[in-house]
Amino acid sequence: MSTPTEAREQLAAQDKAATLIEALPWIQRFAGSTMVIKYGGNAMVNDELRQAFAEDIVFLHHVGVHPVVVHGGGPQISALLARLGIKSEFKGGLRVTTPEAMDAVRMVLTGQVGRELVGMINSHGPYAVGLSGEDGGLLQAVRTGTVVDGEEVDLGLVGEVVGVNPGAILDLIEAGRIPVISTVAPEIDGAGSPTGQVLNVNADTAAASLAVALGASRLVVLTDVEGLYANWPDKSSLISSLTAGELRSMLPSLESGMIPKMEACLAAVDGGVDRAAVVDGRMAHSMLLEVFTTAGIGTQIVPDGETA
Numbered sequence: 367m368s369t370p371t372e373a374r375e376q377l378a379a380q381d382k383a384a385t386l387i388e389a390l391p392w393i394q395r396f397a398g399s400t401m402v403i404k405y406g407g408n409a410m411v412n413d414e415l416r417q418a419f420a421e422d423i424v425f426l427h428h429v430g431v432h433p434v435v436v437h438g439g440g441p442q443i444s445a446l447l448a449r450l451g452i453k454s455e456f457k458g459g460l461r462v463t464t465p466e467a468m469d470a471v472r473m474v475l476t477g478q479v480g481r482e483l484v485g486m487i488n489s490h491g492p493y494a495v496g497l498s499g500e501d502g503g504l505l506q507a508v509r510t511g512t513v514v515d516g517e518e519v520d521l522g523l524v525g526e527v528v529g530v531n532p533g534a535i536l537d538l539i540e541a542g543r544i545p546v547i548s549t550v551a552p553e554i555d556g557a558g559s560p561t562g563q564v565l566n567v568n569a570d571t572a573a574a575s576l577a578v579a580l581g582a583s584r585l586v587v588l589t590d591v592e593g594l595y596a597n598w599p600d601k602s603s604l605i606s607s608l609t610a611g612e613l614r615s616m617l618p619s620l621e622s623g624m625i626p627k628m629e630a631c632l633a634a635v636d637g638g639v640d641r642a643a644v645v646d647g648r649m650a651h652s653m654l655l656e657v658f659t660t661a662g663i664g665t666q667i668v669p670d671g672e673t674a
């Protein structure tokens with residue numbers, strides 16, 4: 367006979383075992399595959415969440431997945447710009463980037479946010495190596511504007527990725543490291559030669575290009591909402607799964623930061639990534655729940671022809 371306390375403890379232990387066993391088929395499926403995890407600036411403002419994120423990445427690494435972290439840092443860039451007395455302006459979810467702002471973007475992403483993430487992951491062992499789109503010729507970008515209310519809008523030194531040379535990432539993976547990437551990218555001209563200018567690339571968009579180039583099994587995007595809402599901001603309209611085609615028809619109705627995020631998910635799935643998912647970065651370990659549980663969490667995008 368067990369006491370009520372012992373019975374409760376046995377049940378809790380069974381629950382834990384069930385969670386571990388539920389992860390088994392997913393661990394088997396993903397071992398040896400590459401996952402691109404986009405860590406957004408809004409989901410990295412709290413130390414506890416950053417530590418949980420680092421644990422998740424090291425967990426993925428130890429179950430045989432090759433995690434590639436692509437980080438943002440929008441709020442951190444805005445904070446430095448405010449200190450410098452430079453106004454932040456966004457159009458279509460993208461930062462209007464002057465030459466002065468570009469200096470701040472590069473300093474914050476590569477010199478601050480990337481360093482902090484590398485440090486967090488490396489508190490578990492010497493795994494993470496930081497690099498930017500400039501290192502090893504990783505990214506090539508061209509200037510891009512955006513369309514707001516049917517009008518073409520100039521964004522200054524903002525780029526979109528037109529080429530990825532994943533050699534540096536593959537070398538790091540081969541060496542058992544975890545690449546941590548900031549999305550500043552060298553500009554190329556019409557002939558494909560570097561112009562010497564660097565461009566500010568939205569981290570969601572860059573993560574999608576990297577996921578496609580690496581043949582990733584997953585693109586997981588952490589953000590500061592539960593996922594994609596059909597009728598934002600109606601919290602009862604969270605979508606758990608949708609096809610690429612369904613997302614394509616929703617794109618024109620999206621606002622602010624969700625625009626580049628969902629365009630990125632769509633580009634990833636259209637480019638051959640098996641699934642893209644947006645998960646709530648405000649909830650500790652949401653990324654592990656998305657990857658290693660059957661029901662998942664947040665919003666997943668599946669290719670056309672598959673059941674959402």
Ligand SMILES: Nc1ncnc2c1ncn2[C@@H]1O[C@H](COP(=O)(O)OP(=O)(O)O)[C@@H](O)[C@H]1O
Pocket residue numbers: 406407408409438440588589590591593594595596597598620621622623624627
């Ligand atoms: N349909 C929608 N569903 C969810 N969030 C939306 C939607 N439309 C706009 N948003 C906004 O997009 C934001 C996420 O984008 P962003 O702030 O750029 O995130 P991050 O910093 O994580 O990259 C949400 O906080 C929300 O305000």
Ligand SMILES: CC(=O)N[C@@H](CCC(=O)OP(=O)(O)O)C(=O)O
Pocket residue numbers: 405406407408437438439440441443459460461471524525566567568569570623
């Ligand atoms: C062009 C553009 O908007 N670039 C972004 C780059 C950082 C980013 O994407 O950060 P989050 O993922 O935290 O939003 C910016 O300047 O804010």
